[in-house]
Amino acid sequence: MPSPRRTIEGRPLGSSGGSSVPGSPAHGGGGGSGGGRFEFQSLLNCRAGADPACARLRASDSPVHRRGSFPLAASGPAQAAPAPPPEDARMNLNPSFLGIALRSLLAIDLWLSKKLGVCAGESSAWGSVRPLMKLLEISGHGIPWLLGTLYCLLRSDSWAGREVLMNLLFALLLDLLLVAVIKGLVRRRRPAHNQKDMFFTLSVDKYSFPSGHATRAALVSRFILNHLVLAIPLRVLVVLWAFVLGLSRIMLGRHNVTDVAFGFFLGYMQYSIVDYCWLSPHNVPVLFVLWNQQ
Numbered sequence: 243m244p245s246p247r248r249t250i251e252g253r254p255l256g257s258s259g260g261s262s263v264p265g266s267p268a269h270g271g272g273g274g275s276g277g278g279r280f281e282f283q284s285l286l287n288c289r290a291g292a293d294p295a296c297a298r299l300r301a302s303d304s305p306v307h308r309r310g311s312f313p314l315a316a317s318g319p320a321q322a323a324p325a326p327p328p329e330d331a332r333m334n335l336n337p338s339f340l341g342i343a344l345r346s347l348l349a350i351d352l353w354l355s356k357k358l359g360v361c362a363g364e365s366s367a368w369g370s371v372r373p374l375m376k377l378l379e380i381s382g383h384g385i386p387w388l389l390g391t392l393y394c395l396l397r398s399d400s401w402a403g404r405e406v407l408m409n410l411l412f413a414l415l416l417d418l419l420l421v422a423v424i425k426g427l428v429r430r431r432r433p434a435h436n437q438k439d440m441f442f443t444l445s446v447d448k449y450s451f452p453s454g455h456a457t458r459a460a461l462v463s464r465f466i467l468n469h470l471v472l473a474i475p476l477r478v479l480v481v482l483w484a485f486v487l488g489l490s491r492i493m494l495g496r497h498n499v500t501d502v503a504f505g506f507f508l509g510y511m512q513y514s515i516v517d518y519c520w521l522s523p524h525n526v527p528v529l530f531v532l533w534n535q536q
C-alpha cells in the first residue's frame with residue numbers, strides 16, 4: 243500500500259512535482275492525455291485544503307476508499323471520502339489478478355513470438371526456409387480449400403461423397419465468417435516484424451487474432467480424420483501438417499503465439515458445430531433434392 247504522503251509515482255507531496263497550483267495540471271485542471279493522473283494527484287494534495295475543487299473531490303463516496311485500500315480512507319467519519327480516481331489510476335493502484343495475469347501472458351506472447359519469428363524476412367536467422375514456409379501458407383489458404391472442395395463436389399458421383407463435401411464446404415464458409423467477425427472485433431495488429439507479402443487477403447486479414455490458417459488447419463484435419471478412412475501414417479501426416487502450418491505462421495512473423503493457439507482451439511470447436519449441424523438429406527432435403535433435379 244503506498245504511503246499517504248506520496249503520489250502514485252512515489253514522489254513526496256510538496257516536492258515540485260506534487261505541488262498544487264490552481265489551474266496547473268497538478269491541481270486537476272490539466273486536460274489532455276495526462277488529465278486523469280493529475281486529478282488523482284490533486285486529490286492527494288488537498289486533504290485539508292479549503293479549495294472548493296478539493297471539497298468537490300472529497301464529497302463523493304468511492305468504493306475504493308470504502309474498502310480501505312486507499313490511504314486517505316482513514317480521514318474520519320466527518321470528512322466525506324474523496325471522489326473516485328479516474329479509471330486508469332485505479333487500475334494502476336489495484337491491478338486485479340486477472341489483469342496482471344493477462345498482461346504477463348501478453349508480454350510472454352510478444353517475446354516468444356519475436357523469438358520464434360525466425361523466417362520473418364530473407365535476412366532472418368532461418369530466412370532460407372522462408373519459401374518452404376510460404377508454400378505451407380498456401381496449403382492452408384482458404385482459396386485452394388474452397389476451390390478444391392467445390393471442384394470435388396461437382397465431380398462427385400456418390401451421394402455419400404456429396405454429403406461429406408457439402409459439409410466440408412459449409413465448414414470452410416463458417417470458418418471464414420467466424421474468423422472475419424472475430425478479427426474485426428478484436429483488431430489485433432499483426433506483429434511488427436511481419437512482411438506484407440501474403441497471397442490474396444481480405445480486408446480483415448490485416449488483423450492477426452485469430453490465425454485463419456490455424457483455425458482451418460484444426461477444422462479441416464479434424465474433419466478429414468473423422469470422415470475419411472485413412473491409414474495410420476496418413477492420419478499422422480494430417481495432424482503433423484496442421485501443427486507445422488500453425489507453427490509456420492509464427493515463424494513467418496505473421497502471428498503471435500496466442501493467435502495460433504486460439505486459432506487451433508477455435509477450429510477444433512468449429513468442427514463440433516459442423517458435426518452438430520450436419521447437413522444431410524434428412525435435415526435439409528431441399529439441398530439434396532435440388533441437386534437431384536440437375
Ligand SMILES: CC(C)=CCC/C(C)=C/COP(=O)(O)O
Nearest residue numbers: 384385442443447452453454455
Ligand atoms: C480470401 C479467402 C477465401 C481467404 C483468406 C484466407 C486468409 C488470407 C486468411 C488469413 O490467415 P491468417 O489469419 O492465418 O493470416
